[in-house]
Each structure stands twice: as structure tokens, then as C-alpha cells.
Amino acid sequence: MHRILALMILLPACSNRAPRPETAAAGPASKSPEATSMSDTVHKTPEEWRAQLTPEQYRVAREKGTEPAFTGKYWDAKAKGIYKCVCCGRELFSSETKYRSGTGWPSFYEPVDPKAVKEVADRTLGTVRTEVVCSRCDAHLGHVFDDGPDPTGQRYCLNSASLHLEQGKPAEEAREKE
Numbered sequence: 001m002h003r004i005l006a007l008m009i010l011l012p013a014c015s016n017r018a019p020r021p022e023t024a025a026a027g028p029a030s031k032s033p034e035a036t037s038m039s040d041t042v043h044k045t046p047e048e049w050r051a052q053l054t055p056e057q058y059r060v061a062r063e064k065g066t067e068p069a070f071t072g073k074y075w076d077a078k079a080k081g082i083y084k085c086v087c088c089g090r091e092l093f094s095s096e097t098k099y100r101s102g103t104g105w106p107s108f109y110e111p112v113d114p115k116a117v118k119e120v121a122d123r124t125l126g127t128v129r130t131e132v133v134c135s136r137c138d139a140h141l142g143h144v145f146d147d148g149p150d151p152t153g154q155r156y157c158l159n160s161a162s163l164h165l166e167q168g169k170p171a172e173e174a175r176e177k178e
């Protein structure tokens, strides 16, 4: 009897540790740091984008178009470098994370920085897909799927028309040499 009593006292003592109330109740005040980073965005009128881009780049990047598979500039590209946003030049993906997906579109398993891209629910075509856009200028880049390779399991399936490859050393190698 004593043992059972002791257990009954001990058990709640152990379980007391686990559920700890979340102290940081995120109030409206915690949103202020985000507001400062909003200044790093690029906004242009359709006319300004048209003047800067080719008709195909404009159709894909600014009007959420999709280039036909196996036709883009980069689906089979193997050159090393950084893929930048064709609209605003933000560094988006490294050739180090590009892989052969067999889809006919350039595919990557992760962006250079999680903040480089934004993910948006896309409900066109009767399904919910995740659209990937440039975090600086909202250019449409492509979609992300969760059937990619290790280490992330993500497949960023992009349009060549939304990208510009700046050839050279990938960012990581360049940093090591400094």
C-alpha cells in the first residue's frame, strides 16, 4: 500500500515538468521588427517592368506564367554561380543546391536564404499548390513541392525566365576564401 501511495505522489510530480504555459503571448507589439525590413522591397508599375524585361520574362515573372518544360535557359544548366531574380537582382538560389529533377524546369532543394523567397498558397488549377515568389519584388518564380531530395526534401520548381544566373563561385566557396 505504501508503495502505491508513493507512486501516486511521485507521478504528478514528474509530469509537472512537461506542460509549461507559453509565456510569450505574441501581442501586436511583436510585429514591429518586420515593419522595418519592408523597406527592402521593390515596387514598379507594369510599364516599368515591361520596359526592363523581355515579353517572356514579363509574362512569367509579373503575370505568373509558366514556361514550357525543357525550353527554358536553365533547366539543364550546370554552370556554377548564383541564380538571381531577373526583376530585382536579389540572390535566390545557388547552383550548389540545383539538381536534376527530370521535370524540364530548373530545380533546387533550398534557397540561399529562407528570407529570399516567400511562399504563397496558389488555388488555381483546382488544387492548392505553394507558389514561390521573390521576397523583394514579388516576382513569380515557380512552385515548391515536398518531393525533393535530401537534405531538405523540398523541390523548388522554377522558371528560367524568372532567373538570371550570375556565373562564378557560389557564395559559400567565396566566403571560405575570405
Ligand SMILES: [Zn+2]
Residues within 6 Å of the ligand: 085, 086, 087, 088, 089, 090, 134, 135, 136, 137, 138, 139
Ligand atoms: Zn525580385
